[in-house]
Amino acid sequence: MNPSLVSVKHLKKYFTVKSDTLWGKKSILKAVDDVSFDLYACETLGVVGESGCGKSTVGKTMLRLHERTDGSVWYKERDIYSLDRHELKQVRRQMQMIFQDPFSSLNPRKQVRDIVAQPLRIFNQGTRQEIQDKVDHLLEEVGLNPKFKTRYPHQFSGGQRQRIGIARAIALEPELIICDESVSALDVSIQAQVLNLLLELQEKYRLTYMFIAHDLSVVEFISTRIMVMYLGKIVEQAPKDTLVDNHLHPYTASLFKASPDIDPRNRNDEVLLPGDVPSPLDPPSGCYFHPRCPRCMEVCTHTYPETREVAPGHWVACHLY
Amino acid sequence: MIKDHQTAVLEVDRLVTEFPTPKGTIRAVNDVSFQLHQGETLALVGESGCGKSVTALSIMGLLAHPGRISSGTIRYGKDDLLGYSTSQMRKIRGNKISMIFQEPMTSLNPVFRIKDQMMEVILEHQDLSSKAAFDRAVELLGMVGIPSPEKRIMDFPHHLSGGMRQRVMIAMALTSPDPGILIADEPTTALDVTIQAQILQLIRKLQEKNGMSLLLITHDMGVVAKMADRVAVMYAGKKIEEADVIECFENPCHPYTRGLLNSIPSNKKYKGANRLEAIQGFVPNLLELGKGCPFTNRCTVAMDICQAAFPSQAQIIEGHHVCCHAVNPTDADKGGRP
Numbered sequence: 001m002n003p004s005l006v007s008v009k010h011l012k013k014y015f016t017v018k019s020d021t022l023w024g025k026k027s028i029l030k031a032v033d034d035v036s037f038d039l040y041a042c043e044t045l046g047v048v049g050e051s052g053c054g055k056s057t058v059g060k061t062m063l064r065l066h067e068r069t070d071g072s073v074w075y076k077e078r079d080i081y082s083l084d085r086h087e088l089k090q091v092r093r094q095m096q097m098i099f100q101d102p103f104s105s106l107n108p109r110k111q112v113r114d115i116v117a118q119p120l121r122i123f124n125q126g127t128r129q130e131i132q133d134k135v136d137h138l139l140e141e142v143g144l145n146p147k148f149k150t151r152y153p154h155q156f157s158g159g160q161r162q163r164i165g166i167a168r169a170i171a172l173e174p175e176l177i178i179c180d181e182s183v184s185a186l187d188v189s190i191q192a193q194v195l196n197l198l199l200e201l202q203e204k205y206r207l208t209y210m211f212i213a214h215d216l217s218v219v220e221f222i223s224t225r226i227m228v229m230y231l232g233k234i235v236e237q238a239p240k241d242t243l244v245d246n247h248l249h250p251y252t253a254s255l256f257k258a259s260p261d262i263d264p265r266n267r268n269d270e271v272l273l274p275g276d277v278p279s280p281l282d283p284p285s286g287c288y289f290h291p292r293c294p295r296c297m298e299v300c301t302h303t304y305p306e307t308r309e310v311a312p313g314h315w316v317a318c319h320l321y
Numbered sequence: 322m323i324k325d326h327q328t329a330v331l332e333v334d335r336l337v338t339e340f341p342t343p344k345g346t347i348r349a350v351n352d353v354s355f356q357l358h359q360g361e362t363l364a365l366v367g368e369s370g371c372g373k374s375v376t377a378l379s380i381m382g383l384l385a386h387p388g389r390i391s392s393g394t395i396r397y398g399k400d401d402l403l404g405y406s407t408s409q410m411r412k413i414r415g416n417k418i419s420m421i422f423q424e425p426m427t428s429l430n431p432v433f434r435i436k437d438q439m440m441e442v443i444l445e446h447q448d449l450s451s452k453a454a455f456d457r458a459v460e461l462l463g464m465v466g467i468p469s470p471e472k473r474i475m476d477f478p479h480h481l482s483g484g485m486r487q488r489v490m491i492a493m494a495l496t497s498p499d500p501g502i503l504i505a506d507e508p509t510t511a512l513d514v515t516i517q518a519q520i521l522q523l524i525r526k527l528q529e530k531n532g533m534s535l536l537l538i539t540h541d542m543g544v545v546a547k548m549a550d551r552v553a554v555m556y557a558g559k560k561i562e563e564a565d566v567i568e569c570f571e572n573p574c575h576p577y578t579r580g581l582l583n584s585i586p587s588n589k590k591y592k593g594a595n596r597l598e599a600i601q602g603f604v605p606n607l608l609e610l611g612k613g614c615p616f617t618n619r620c621t622v623a624m625d626i627c628q629a630a631f632p633s634q635a636q637i638i639e640g641h642h643v644c645c646h647a648v649n650p651t652d653a654d655k656g657g658r659p
Binding site: 050051157159160187188189190191192193195196199214215216217218220221222254255257258259260261262263264265266267272273274276277 | 368369482484485513514515516517518519521522540541542543544545546547549566567569570580581582583584585586587588589591595596597598599600601603604
């Protein structure tokens, strides 16, 4: 396996939430609760989970877009939480992000060439002319015609806007790109184009992706390793094929069961996962999944299971294993 | 399940819905015809802007100004719904034909309790006392799987999760003792996948119970595969293919339908692959459509004639129709593939 590029250790991110009433007590939302994993060079780590499971917060906390509550994030042997502003700036150059909403993540008052050129200007990547040439090249690279570079974001469709976001993310030739639900808002035919583009760029620039999404089929296709999150914790983590064919955690199993198969002959009406995702403000005792778990045992109601490595690279947090 | 594929409960014939804009008139629905039969599920599939939601709103008589239906008929039973007055439509809507909308947060009124919103629908269509209407509302909430419905009915919409709100929407759509048709416009798009599976199962069970017909509008082929009996695929306001669900997935004939299925990463053919067979290009601007097939500019098998004229509908096998110049109906025995 390639060397570890980013190593996240016991990362925690808590938010304080105001109470509904004026004098009520503030409560603590544990968005990311003691999460550890490694990101290896040139891999794609898929992160799946339902809304509110903390998958986006992990991504943002890794880039220090949110400050952590506790834990550490090591980028090539350096804890990014120990860096000062200038050092952090240099590290961030290597770690870029593509956001979910292609409408709100681009400044509507700027032309596309300025949006894509901004990272190049911040890091003084050449003269005006050199930067403009680089922008033309980047737009071609993501499949946009450079002659549209004087247009504004609203003149593009959702898929094209996402391509602009990608051009901006690869402008500084980073090592790591965190894709936070980057294809979720797109129509399926456009989503397929963007996924292909991400794969092409990965091969060309030897990129490492952390691919955060709720759509299991997309994650399954693009990832080399997959990590499943539930209420701020990682419940299972394994190489893609292991996770798809041999997942252990009951939550992973129900996620796979719930995502619709595109074979109309295969309409299984199995027992579905009951109930809603509990509020992360008030997670259940013991294993957070136990109220919905079909294989819940007595121990699950009071003790959170330890994460164990059941096979090389296959980690699971469940009392069953 | 009562399925009678002879009796059409709803018949949309050559529907054209237009939106005048300062730049010209947009034909959001362009000459679309389909039938919905007793007890069946017809999925109307397509990507954003293909006119699937506008078709639903046209049926419900809920088009927002300045949209208008410029030609066609929508036959419900013996009558043309387009000839109905506003008060006649009010008797149909929410009673004989109900609709579930995509976003359960914006379709429920945030300032009224669930109780008030449900009782309003019940009292509008049924001659009940408010006590009886309240009991009926509680019963319906229980039926859609809301725990302790007699307490939840006093809640405001913001007290409920997305999945619970969608259940309330479904309960509201089913207040009538005899709901004939349910139109579900992307009923699960805003929901998490485990909740989506719950809601889809709920809709299927309710449909089995009361034999209603379901017009399911979605962009998600996975939902189609799970729910539909028949599928109609729309592209840029046109219906381009219609078939039985298994036929549609196993023998798609229109290049767009095939492209749509190929775009899904969970397609079995992509096991171990590292590229998807994506459709190139993007959906054309509806203002700039010519006379020809709107898919021409993205189509891999486009010919000269595709620019010039929209193809007429060809039958591949019984119940499988496609509009494509590249599909020659005489090739039907070869599976109709171009």
